[in-house]
Amino acid sequence: MFLKFVFLSFCFTSLIGVFGDEVKSVMEGDSVTLHTNITEIKRDDVIEWRFGRQTSTIAKIINGINQVSIYADVFDGRFRHRLQLNDQTGDLIITNITTQHNGDYKLTITSTTEISYRFNVIVYARLLVPVISRDCTQNSISSSSKCVLLCSVLNVRDVSLSWYKGNSLLSSISVSDLNIIIRLSLPLEVEYQDNNTYSCVLNNPITNQTQHLNITQLCQSCSECFCCCYGPEAVIRFVISALVGVATIAVLVYDIYDNSSKDKEKKRSQTPSGHH
Numbered sequence: 001m002f003l004k005f006v007f008l009s010f011c012f013t014s015l016i017g018v019f020g021d022e023v024k025s026v027m028e029g030d031s032v033t034l035h036t037n038i039t040e041i042k043r044d045d046v047i048e049w050r051f052g053r054q055t056s057t058i059a060k061i062i063n064g065i066n067q068v069s070i071y072a073d074v075f076d077g078r079f080r081h082r083l084q085l086n087d088q089t090g091d092l093i094i095t096n097i098t099t100q101h102n103g104d105y106k107l108t109i110t111s112t113t114e115i116s117y118r119f120n121v122i123v124y125a126r127l128l129v130p131v132i133s134r135d136c137t138q139n140s141i142s143s144s145s146k147c148v149l150l151c152s153v154l155n156v157r158d159v160s161l162s163w164y165k166g167n168s169l170l171s172s173i174s175v176s177d178l179n180i181i182i183r184l185s186l187p188l189e190v191e192y193q194d195n196n197t198y199s200c201v202l203n204n205p206i207t208n209q210t211q212h213l214n215i216t217q218l219c220q221s222c223s224e225c226f227c228c229c230y231g232p233e234a235v236i237r238f239v240i241s242a243l244v245g246v247a248t249i250a251v252l253v254y255d256i257y258d259n260s261s262k263d264k265e266k267k268r269s270q271t272p273s274g275h276h
């Protein structure tokens, strides 16, 4: 996926003197600085920053006429109040970044020659703490010494969700795609009397969130089992069993789109009745 992306970017490159991608990973809400590596702009230099596929100009310095411009209204104003341009170095600073600012930024430095650089900015959403609930569809009366739990997260992209027993990894599921998936769940089966400490960890490439499992609290008798708010159909669709070993699943883009849109429809129609 990434290789393909790099390849495509490369194909779109028509200028001579274009340098490869510099990748910047940043957390939503943080700031990122894209460096020109210039210590001082020369007298007649023109520094131009562009964004996106259409590569519209978002900031420009024409040093010869002392002009420093920020084009905050392009791209529906998504850069408004978020761009700063260092007039000594030409560095571009994007503050309070959001996922809308994810993408390619192109720097062109024109002096006697023209040189371009591309920056690939990847914005990661802040992660919510995953939720552990009992999976009632799996808790039949016959297997009363076992308790099946689900660790779930909503609206995630490019994450992995894992169960740990103490410090050792039990199972894991990954969505390595940059598209948003609506719900991701991972089951765990435990004995009621299990004394080990279990935790469910949600990771993206730059941060993580942990939820600790309290077996006594969640694995009550089945009458008190408050079912997860999703029917068996949804559970079958979204839960990919990984009870043994590590399962890393790269979900195809098409599958995600297909399932997410169906799930969205379902959610919408369920909304008025609220939670159980």
Ligand SMILES: *[C@@H]1O[C@H](CO)[C@@H](O)[C@H](O)[C@H]1NC(C)=O
Pocket: 022, 035, 036, 037, 107, 117
């Ligand atoms: C700036 O310098 C760094 C470190 O040498 C390099 O990786 C990067 O590509 C340079 N960026 C530009 C725009 O020249």
Ligand SMILES: *[C@@H]1O[C@H](CO)[C@@H](O)[C@H](O)[C@H]1NC(C)=O
Pocket: 029, 096, 098
């Ligand atoms: C950052 O952006 C968010 C969403 O665009 C906005 O709600 C928030 O007020 C901004 N925060 C600051 C400190 O500008």
Ligand SMILES: *[C@@H]1O[C@H](CO)[C@@H](O)[C@H](O)[C@H]1NC(C)=O
Pocket: 193, 194, 195
């Ligand atoms: C769990 O802990 C209790 C009390 O601390 C102990 O009696 C019991 O044997 C332990 N069970 C296991 C499976 O280790």
Ligand SMILES: *[C@@H]1O[C@H](CO)[C@@H](O)[C@H](O)[C@H]1NC(C)=O
Pocket: 201, 203, 207, 208, 209
């Ligand atoms: C979670 O992040 C912290 C630091 O941010 C790191 O020390 C820890 O190893 C991470 N845990 C996992 C399971 O990735």
Ligand SMILES: *[C@@H]1O[C@H](CO)[C@@H](O)[C@H](O)[C@H]1NC(C)=O
Pocket: 214, 215, 216, 217
């Ligand atoms: C687990 O939940 C039980 C019942 O709600 C509570 O009494 C106990 O303190 C909790 N244990 C931990 C480690 O939080």
